Amino acid sequence: xxxxxxxxxxxxxxYEEPSQCxxxxxxxxxxxxxxxxxxxxxxxxxxALVAVPFFLAIALSLSDATVGNPxxxxxxxxxxxxxxxxxxxxxxALRNSIIxxxxxxxxxxxxxxxxVELLARDFPGKRIAQILLILPxxxxxxxxxxxxxxxxxxxxxxxxxxxxxxxLLGPGTVLGPANNLYYLGREWLGIGAVVVINVWRTLPxxxxxxxxxxxxxxxxxxxxxxxxxxxxxxxxxxITLPALAILLIVAILFTVLVIFGDMTVVALTxxxxxxxxxxxxxxxxxxxGIQGGALSQGAAIALFLFPVLLAASVLALxxxxxxxx
Amino acid sequence: xxxxxxxxxxxxxxxFSALNGIDxxxxxxxxxxxxxxxxxxxxxxxxxIAGLEKPTAGAVLxxxxxxxxLPPRARNIAMVxxxxxxxxxxxxxxxxxxxxxARRVPKAERERRIRWAAGVLGIGGLLHRRPxxxxxxxxxxxxxxxxxxxxxxxxxFDEPLSSLxxxxxxxxxxxxxxxxxxTGVTTVYVTHDQIEAVxxxxxxxxxxxxxxxxxxxxxxxxxxxxxxxxxxxxxxxxMNLLKHAGATVGFRPEHAMPRAAVPQFKDVATLQVCxxxxxxxxxEWLAYGTVDGEFGNAKxxxxxxxxxxxxxxxxxxxxxxxxxxxxxxxxxxxxxRTAPAPV
Numbered sequence: 001x002x003x004x005x006x007x008x009x010x011x012x013x014x015y016e017e018p019s020q021c022x023x024x025x026x027x028x029x030x031x032x033x034x035x036x037x038x039x040x041x042x043x044x045x046x047x048a049l050v051a052v053p054f055f056l057a058i059a060l061s062l063s064d065a066t067v068g069n070p071x072x073x074x075x076x077x078x079x080x081x082x083x084x085x086x087x088x089x090x091x092x093a094l095r096n097s098i099i100x101x102x103x104x105x106x107x108x109x110x111x112x113x114x115x116v117e118l119l120a121r122d123f124p125g126k127r128i129a130q131i132l133l134i135l136p137x138x139x140x141x142x143x144x145x146x147x148x149x150x151x152x153x154x155x156x157x158x159x160x161x162x163x164x165x166x167x168l169l170g171p172g173t174v175l176g177p178a179n180n181l182y183y184l185g186r187e188w189l190g191i192g193a194v195v196v197i198n199v200w201r202t203l204p205x206x207x208x209x210x211x212x213x214x215x216x217x218x219x220x221x222x223x224x225x226x227x228x229x230x231x232x233x234x235x236x237x238x239i240t241l242p243a244l245a246i247l248l249i250v251a252i253l254f255t256v257l258v259i260f261g262d263m264t265v266v267a268l269t270x271x272x273x274x275x276x277x278x279x280x281x282x283x284x285x286x287x288x289g290i291q292g293g294a295l296s297q298g299a300a301i302a303l304f305l306f307p308v309l310l311a312a313s314v315l316a317l318x319x320x321x322x323x324x325x
Numbered sequence: 326x327x328x329x330x331x332x333x334x335x336x337x338x339x340x341f342s343a344l345n346g347i348d349x350x351x352x353x354x355x356x357x358x359x360x361x362x363x364x365x366x367x368x369x370x371x372x373x374i375a376g377l378e379k380p381t382a383g384a385v386l387x388x389x390x391x392x393x394x395l396p397p398r399a400r401n402i403a404m405v406x407x408x409x410x411x412x413x414x415x416x417x418x419x420x421x422x423x424x425x426x427a428r429r430v431p432k433a434e435r436e437r438r439i440r441w442a443a444g445v446l447g448i449g450g451l452l453h454r455r456p457x458x459x460x461x462x463x464x465x466x467x468x469x470x471x472x473x474x475x476x477x478x479x480x481x482f483d484e485p486l487s488s489l490x491x492x493x494x495x496x497x498x499x500x501x502x503x504x505x506x507x508t509g510v511t512t513v514y515v516t517h518d519q520i521e522a523v524x525x526x527x528x529x530x531x532x533x534x535x536x537x538x539x540x541x542x543x544x545x546x547x548x549x550x551x552x553x554x555x556x557x558x559x560x561x562x563x564m565n566l567l568k569h570a571g572a573t574v575g576f577r578p579e580h581a582m583p584r585a586a587v588p589q590f591k592d593v594a595t596l597q598v599c600x601x602x603x604x605x606x607x608x609e610w611l612a613y614g615t616v617d618g619e620f621g622n623a624k625x626x627x628x629x630x631x632x633x634x635x636x637x638x639x640x641x642x643x644x645x646x647x648x649x650x651x652x653x654x655x656x657x658x659x660x661x662r663t664a665p666a667p668v
Contacts, residue, residue, distance in 0.1 A: 218408060218410065220406045220408050220410040221410045221412060221413070223377050223397075223404075223406070223410070224404070224406060224410040224412075225412075225423075225427075226377070226396070226397045226398060227375060227376075227377075227397045227398065227402065227403065227404050228398070228423055228424035228427050228471070228475075229398040229424055229427035229428050229475075230398070230423070230427040231398075231427075234426075234427055238412075238415075238423070239412055242414045242415075243413060243414055245414075
């Protein structure tokens with residue numbers, strides 16, 4: 001307490017004796033315990049809802065289980081896989097899944113870049129535009145499906161009405177003699193409709209992810225490019241896109257994987273029809289495994305492209321990390 | 326080499342006026358520094374000159390040609406930002422090549438110029454690194470190489486040294502000036518650091534509150550400040566400014582000396598200074614004090630040389646003298662320089 005004399009007398013300096021260190025260690029101070037408690041819900045969740053169903057699906061696909069008798073596990077090897085390949089519906093489902101995913105990927109990439117470029121700039125009404133662009137993500141898929149079903153209705157489609165009004169649809173016009181286009185009743189229009197709805201649903205998420213990366217690029221870099229004499233496209237392709245490459249890959253990969261495994265849009269619109277023209281793998285797995293009761297065959301269909309998707313994901317992520325490094 | 330001229334440039338952001346009528350012109354090949362406290366509008370002026378902002382009024386001329394309506398890329402001005410704004414995902418060589426590619430310079434010529442620029446700045450060994458792997462000083466050199474590689478007619482620097490360590494900064498400052506002397510390109514250099522401005526510039530322009538307060542050689546600004554703002558801004562420590570009989574009187578800290586140290590001085594003004602503190606600065610000492618009486622208890626700073634230090638004691642009132650030739654007079658209201666008055 002030598003300081004006391006210098007400061008001129010304890011309390012007069014306004015500095016009270018600090019309290020001693022506490023010797024009590026609460027549970028919240030013990031990192032090991034806290035860590036376990038915090039981690040447990042996530043671990044349990046992943047094991048119960050991801051790992052178990054996944055290995056169950058593999059087991060089912062190698063058995064002859066049915067909905068009526070799910071416990072009768074007779075090991076049948078790859079019989080389920082070989083038999084499903086010979087079905088016409090499966091060929092359609094595989095083809096359509098690949099086409100729909102690829103088309104969604106291309107459209108989604110282009111539109112995401114366009115939206116991000118738009119929203120990175122300041123313009124009047126930007127806030128409203130942002131809200132409108134987020135809206136599809138916030139909308140429940142069943143509700144959205146009703147809207148889309150009406151838009152694509154075989155008789156009362158507003159799109160058809162618009163086309164008729166401008167003289168593109170109806171007898172003696174470009175789009176044919178019929179008064180309607182029957183979007184969900186034709187093979188390629190049906191596939192197109194599914195792609196459009198997929199893009200509409202997933203665009204907000206990929207836009208938000210990529211926009212976060214775009215706003216993190218300092219404005220000075222763009223001003224520098226302007227001073228260096230770069231035009232819009234040079235700046236876009238040599239500065240913006242390389243800087244956003246990782247995020248774009250992650251965002252698009254993520255959405256595409258979701259779309260590939262998702263059956264809601266097809267289930268709520270075309271139901272795979274007409275015939276098997278718009279059938280996709282997850283919906284076919286559902287029809288076969290749940291509706292049709294052949295649990296093992298459904299599992300085999302659902303697992304069919306798993307190795308391909310896994311390889312694609314690993315490849316894309318490694319590409320992303322290599323760029324980063 | 327170019328002459329830059331700024332005529333009556335004003336810039337308003339809504340109600341806020343960042344620049345109100347700036348007029349200035351560089352000489353050919355000149356190194357002009359613009360200095361002022363933060364928020365004085367110096368960066369806005371830079372951006373107007375570079376074309377990144379459109380002025381509300383006035384014009385920018387390069388070599389007598391009005392460039393105000395031209396976009397930045399048509400002005401052939403190179404700017405180095407405070408952050409250097411290197412393209413993060415490009416290697417050093419791609420960064421330097423970018424302005425040449427944007428201008429469609431043929432490959433052979435491009436490579437020749439990149440070698441030249443890298444040689445001038447001594448960064449030949451860094452060409453294949455990414456900006457993230459460079460030190461602050463190296464980043465600056467890359468930014469400079471990218472700026473000179475396209476042979477601009479004007480350089481603009483916006484506080485390029487402020488993100489460097491103090492130790493690197495002095496070196497970088499010398500290199501910057503050498504680069505200017507080697508290339509001879511007219512340079513406008515913005516900083517908030519008056520030491521940097523005075524040390525680097527052929528001439529220095531001082532800005533405050535969106536207006537130009539004085540432009541002149543470092544010596545002019547130091548010895549003949551046009552107003553109390555410049556007097557109080559330039560110099561470390563700045564000029565002492567005292568109120569006296571309806572005027573403001575100024576003198577530099579090194580011009581006030583204890584009477585006892587300089588008994589031979591004639592034609593001086595005398596001050597009674599109460600010394601409150603003395604600081605050792607290495608080559609000299611700094612005395613803090615107050616003057617009372619006719620100067621109204623104002624604070625003063627005096628720089629004392631070695632031989633004078635024995636003559637002052639903390640806590641004592643001492644007679645200090647300032648040669649009358651070193652006194653500067655300013656209007657009390659406007660702060661503008663006026664004719665000498667009796668003290």
